[in-house]
Amino acid sequence: MSVWNTFIWLIYPYICLTIFVLGHIGRYRYDKFGWTSRSSQMYESRILRWANPMFHFGILAVFMGHVMGLGIPQTWTDAVGISETTYHIMAVSVGAIAGFCTIAGLIGLLYRRRFTKAVLGATTKMDKVMYAMLGLVVVLGLINTVSGVATTYNYREGVSIWFRSIFYFNPQPELMVVAPLSFQLHGIFAILLFALWPFTRLVHVFTAPIGYIFRPYVLYRSRDDHEGSRARRRGWDKVDTIPRRR
Amino acid sequence: MRIMAQMAMVMNLDKCIGCHTCSVTCKQVWTNRSGAEHIWFNNVETRPGQGYPRTYEDQERWKGGWKLDRRGRLKLKAGGRLKNLATIFANPNLPGIKDYYEPWTYDYENLTTAPAQEHMPVARPKSLLTGEDTSITWSSNWDDNLAGSTDNTHNDPILKKIGDQVKFEYEQAFMFYLPRICEHCLNPSCVASCPTGAIYKREEDGIVLVDQDRCRGWRQCVTGCPYKKMYFNRKTGKVEKCTFCYPRIEVGQPTICSETCVGRLRYLGLMFYDADRVLAAASTPDEHDLYEAQRQVFLDPKDPEVLAAARAAEIPEDWIEAAQRSPIWALINTYKVALPLHPEYRTMPMVWYIPPLSPVVDVVTETGEDGESHTNLFNAIASLRIPIDYLAELFTAGDARPVDLILRKLAAMRSYMRDINLGWDTNEAIAQAVGMTGQEMKDMYRLLAIAKYDERYVIPSAHYEDAHKLENVATECSLNVDGGPGMGGMGGMDASFGADPAVGSPSTPSRPEGVRINLLDWDGTGTPKGLFPSSSEQAEKGGSA
Ligand code: SF4
Numbered sequence: 001m002s003v004w005n006t007f008i009w010l011i012y013p014y015i016c017l018t019i020f021v022l023g024h025i026g027r028y029r030y031d032k033f034g035w036t037s038r039s040s041q042m043y044e045s046r047i048l049r050w051a052n053p054m055f056h057f058g059i060l061a062v063f064m065g066h067v068m069g070l071g072i073p074q075t076w077t078d079a080v081g082i083s084e085t086t087y088h089i090m091a092v093s094v095g096a097i098a099g100f101c102t103i104a105g106l107i108g109l110l111y112r113r114r115f116t117k118a119v120l121g122a123t124t125k126m127d128k129v130m131y132a133m134l135g136l137v138v139v140l141g142l143i144n145t146v147s148g149v150a151t152t153y154n155y156r157e158g159v160s161i162w163f164r165s166i167f168y169f170n171p172q173p174e175l176m177v178v179a180p181l182s183f184q185l186h187g188i189f190a191i192l193l194f195a196l197w198p199f200t201r202l203v204h205v206f207t208a209p210i211g212y213i214f215r216p217y218v219l220y221r222s223r224d225d226h227e228g229s230r231a232r233r234r235g236w237d238k239v240d241t242i243p244r245r246r
Numbered sequence: 247m248r249i250m251a252q253m254a255m256v257m258n259l260d261k262c263i264g265c266h267t268c269s270v271t272c273k274q275v276w277t278n279r280s281g282a283e284h285i286w287f288n289n290v291e292t293r294p295g296q297g298y299p300r301t302y303e304d305q306e307r308w309k310g311g312w313k314l315d316r317r318g319r320l321k322l323k324a325g326g327r328l329k330n331l332a333t334i335f336a337n338p339n340l341p342g343i344k345d346y347y348e349p350w351t352y353d354y355e356n357l358t359t360a361p362a363q364e365h366m367p368v369a370r371p372k373s374l375l376t377g378e379d380t381s382i383t384w385s386s387n388w389d390d391n392l393a394g395s396t397d398n399t400h401n402d403p404i405l406k407k408i409g410d411q412v413k414f415e416y417e418q419a420f421m422f423y424l425p426r427i428c429e430h431c432l433n434p435s436c437v438a439s440c441p442t443g444a445i446y447k448r449e450e451d452g453i454v455l456v457d458q459d460r461c462r463g464w465r466q467c468v469t470g471c472p473y474k475k476m477y478f479n480r481k482t483g484k485v486e487k488c489t490f491c492y493p494r495i496e497v498g499q500p501t502i503c504s505e506t507c508v509g510r511l512r513y514l515g516l517m518f519y520d521a522d523r524v525l526a527a528a529s530t531p532d533e534h535d536l537y538e539a540q541r542q543v544f545l546d547p548k549d550p551e552v553l554a555a556a557r558a559a560e561i562p563e564d565w566i567e568a569a570q571r572s573p574i575w576a577l578i579n580t581y582k583v584a585l586p587l588h589p590e591y592r593t594m595p596m597v598w599y600i601p602p603l604s605p606v607v608d609v610v611t612e613t614g615e616d617g618e619s620h621t622n623l624f625n626a627i628a629s630l631r632i633p634i635d636y637l638a639e640l641f642t643a644g645d646a647r648p649v650d651l652i653l654r655k656l657a658a659m660r661s662y663m664r665d666i667n668l669g670w671d672t673n674e675a676i677a678q679a680v681g682m683t684g685q686e687m688k689d690m691y692r693l694l695a696i697a698k699y700d701e702r703y704v705i706p707s708a709h710y711e712d713a714h715k716l717e718n719v720a721t722e723c724s725l726n727v728d729g730g731p732g733m734g735g736m737g738g739m740d741a742s743f744g745a746d747p748a749v750g751s752p753s754t755p756s757r758p759e760g761v762r763i764n765l766l767d768w769d770g771t772g773t774p775k776g777l778f779p780s781s782s783e784q785a786e787k788g789g790s791a
Pocket residue numbers: 427428429430431434435436437454470471472473474475476487593
């Protein structure tokens with residue numbers, strides 16, 4: 001295997017994954033204040049009203065599809081009696097719908113970002129890089145899904161096994177070397193997107209407020225427990241004359 | 247009983263001159279930043295008028311606050327938890343920046359860099375959103391003093407409620423100012439709609455705050471708050487709100503808006519309430535009963551049972567004492583002249599208002615009649631339906647009776663006190679006509695008209711540590727005593743005015759009696775009372791500190 005292939009399917013994923021994990025930890029520790037979705041709905045909501053849910057629900061479906069396709073081995077689906085053809089038809093049809101929704105939503109969002117002046121003014125450089133990367137990855141992904149109708153490549157015997165092998169720390173880069181070019185490109189840019197992730201507004205994904213369903217409506221906090229939301233670090237103790245309980 | 251303490255405010259609307267000093271000082275302190283231009287923790291609205299943001303009171307449109315579902319249970323008006331999460335990507339009820347106003351600045355540079363020309367150079371308004379030339383069409387008080395009322399005022403959601411009678415009786419125009427801050431509600435719908443749980447009510451004093459490190463900008467609270475006192479900062483992507491100036495309150499100082507209020511119309515103090523009864527009170531079926539229901543949630547700080555509960559809940563003694571002296575308690579419960587703003591939103595707001603008598607007085611005096619005669623005023627109150635219905639829509643969900651009664655009390659006080667001030671015979675019948683005694687009239691007059699700094703603001707400081715108690719023992723200037731030559735004795739001047747409220751003026755009883763000593767008076771023998779903390783005090787400290 002060439003040096004290039006070893007680098008791109010073995011070393012590069014680990015580097016990016018490390019950046020992804022450490023980046024999030026670091027950002028959460030040191031930039032909680034910057035951790036937000038930075039909504040621009042206040043400036044423009046006519047397009048956002050349809051485009052944003054379309055994009056987000058689309059990409060949630062796409063994510064679930066990836067969990068299925070990359071995370072669950074083919075042997076498992078075989079075991080519960082889902083044949084490869086059934087799986088394939090399902091994946092391509094649902095995947096295509098989700099993919100198109102995502103792209104249509106993304107186009108709407110990019111349109112308003114470009115042509116609503118106030119929204120454009122609120123766009124940072126990092127946003128632009130992130131949108132470019134996200135758009136590229138989504139488009140390449142949709143190409144892969146749609147081309148699944150014509151080609152015979154079964155990614156569940158290639159890309160998926162490689163993907164899981166990374167997390168087993170028993171990487172099998174050779175599987176990616178033989179994958180079709182569009183799959184390779186989708187992989188390369190997706191990995192890069194993950195490396196950028198912690199430094200963009202995409203971090204908001206990891207604080208999706210699922211807990212809302214279960215918590216009481218009105219929350220109370222004591223002033224004492226909350227002199228700043230971070231725990232005091234060593235060496236930064238307050239000047240307390242007498243330890244107090246209240 | 248789950249007793250909790252709440253810092254609360256009452257504003258006496260008759261005294262508001264609409265000067266916006268409170269808004270400006272508040273903005274200088276809290277929201278004088280890029281991204282926060284449209285954020286007015288304190289704003290002053292001319293009523294009738296649309297308010298700020300425009301038509302915020304129209305809850306059929308903005309869906310703020312709570313409602314009762316078919317089975318009589320309390321639900322967020324914007325929808326349940328799942329709906330909240332489902333609309334997180336596009337909130338259908340979010341005010342746009344245009345519902346506030348487009349923030350702007352002026353191109354001042356042009357004034358100095360423009361070349362010599364025939365006409366004066368001008369500083370053009372520039373939009374802060376796009377950087378381009380803009381024309382200013384709205385702001386936080388664009389309709390001040392009924393400006394442009396023919397174009398705007400018909401959009402006032404309250405006028406719409408009281409209906410078409412306004413149109414033909416509109417010649418009897420009336421007007422008053424409504425300063426507004428966050429209500430620091432007992433049942434805050436902003437807290438309830440925050441998906442992340444970043445907003446919370448402080449256990450100690452009930453102040454509602456946003457944890458800026460946890461807010462993720464989902465902006466559901468902006469919809470949730472019916473008073474639209476949750477503001478999305480367009481730069482930081484986080485939501486900000488009135489903080490009740492908690493850093494000042496914690497050291498016993500009034501909020502900036504109160505401190506700088508030109509009309510001296512704001513009162514601050516503690517209220518004890520029973521947190522276990524809040525939900526039931528907020529679920530009261532008839533909107534008209536909500537005012538009374540909220541009053542029933544408050545606990546009398548002089549009631550022995552309440553006192554026992556307060557001590558069991560480790561509420562410090564000086565807080566209990568402050569609750570007993572609270573002007574808020576007096577205005578809401580003793581004199582019953584303060585009303586909550588929009589109780590029908592069911593958030594149990596804690597900034598209350600004394601409705602203004604001035605629209606009534608104005609009408610009477612305009613007709614050339616005696617505006618200080620109680621009979622004239624009583625008759626006017628009985629006949630001036632529009633201003634009274636309007637006030638009722640603001641303060642009692644449309645029930646005119648409480649407003650009527652309060653205005654009659656204010657009218658009676660006006661008339662009764664005039665007799666005293668002019669040296670005429672007092673007429674007890676005036677007081678009795680509104681169910682009060684002459685002494686009560688005088689006491690109420692004192693609180694409403696001449697209450698000094700430390701009567702208007704009764705704020706116990708927060709308990710950081712016991713060091714404060716030591717300060718009181720011997721670390722202060724011993725000349726600083728009543729009438730003494732030190733800082734505290736300001737002779738004939740209003741002593742409380744100059745004294746640093748954080749330290750407390752000499753007459754501030756939040757300092758335990760007998761603790762202040764004057765070393766100059768000490769002959770060197772024996773131990774004067776208060777030189778050392780008494781052993782009982784120490785025991786108490788050991789028990790609760
Ligand atoms: S008035 Fe204040 S406490 Fe009440 S719902 Fe609005 S933001 Fe929350």
